[in-house]
Amino acid sequence: MTRTSILPAVDSDDSATAAATRVAVSTVIFALRRAPGADAARVMLPLVRRTRDPHEGHWALPGGWLDAIEGLEAAASRTLGETTGLAPSYLEQLYAFGAVDRSPTRVVSIVYWALIRPDEVPDERVENVQWFDAATLPRLAFDHNEIVDYALWRLRNKVGYSRIAHGLLADEFTLAELREVYESILDRRLDPANFRRQVENSGTLIPTDRFRTGSHRPARLYRYNQDVELADRGPLGVRQ
Known part of the structure; x- marks a missing residue:
């Protein structure tokens, strides 16, 4: 198997800097959940409590390091499953975050975002994971608040x-259930008849x-029209 470098070619003077740069993959997972006694569902996401420095004890997005022979979407699915036990049906690349000061060592994070349906959320509690x-x-x-805001x-x-x-x-869903999703995402009420x-x-x-x-x-x-994509992924389709 031929291994392709995940880093661009560099001059010899830059080799030390390139070697110190690591690539991670993180995922923002959105689901619609209703707290006990709440009038409306809210957009929620699972976070993982860090068990080591830096930021030990802080909550963070699920993720992990990119293996040298692993595709980005495969890495996002793998790290998401390992940390949260979730396997979303919709997964899309969001953005690359690579500010020099975002981590004590130079880390570039390729961030994905995922949508979870109600039947895709496991009933059992996963250690160090909270919604x-x-x-x-x-x-x-790190800069995970900024990443969630962007998502x-x-x-x-x-x-x-x-x-x-x-x-x-x-x-399968009712129009009222679909409207609730839109209202939760947009954080405002919508006129039922117009909707x-x-x-x-x-x-x-x-x-x-x-x-x-x-x-x-x-x-x-109602059900989805499967001939219509959830979102336009552009000329590259599902490949990332």
Whole structure:
């Protein structure tokens, strides 16, 4: 197997600096969760408590080092599974963070973001992992607060022109459940009638013959139009 360097070619004078630079992969995972007694669901994410310096005891994004023969998306999936036990159906590269002073040693982080559906969150508690409201995070390790802020900005922008919100829902859902996702992401109420009209005309939903029953009148269940991508990944498609 041929191994390809993850670092660009450098002059001999720069070799010491290049050798000191390491590449890590981290992931911001968003899910919609409702706290006990809460009126509305919130956008939340799991964080991992660091068990060693630097920033021992602080919460941080799940991640790990990039192996030399490993692709970026494979590394993101692997480190996410190792630290949180999660395996999201939607995973996309977000940005590269490489400020010189972001870590005691030079570390470039390739950050992904993921969306988790309700049935993808395991019931059992994972050691050193805790879920937090994305809008009220504590002070995180390194520059991870900045990374989460950027991921939230991307999510709020993308929800306006793609069907990215569907990545937070089960395979079948009501329009009220879909509207709740949009309201949680945008942090504002939406007019139910206008929302229904817009999504029904979008071509992204397919009505089923099933209904959700409960204390209110039965609500029709919809599913995704699988011919429409969650988001436009550009000319490279799913490759990162």
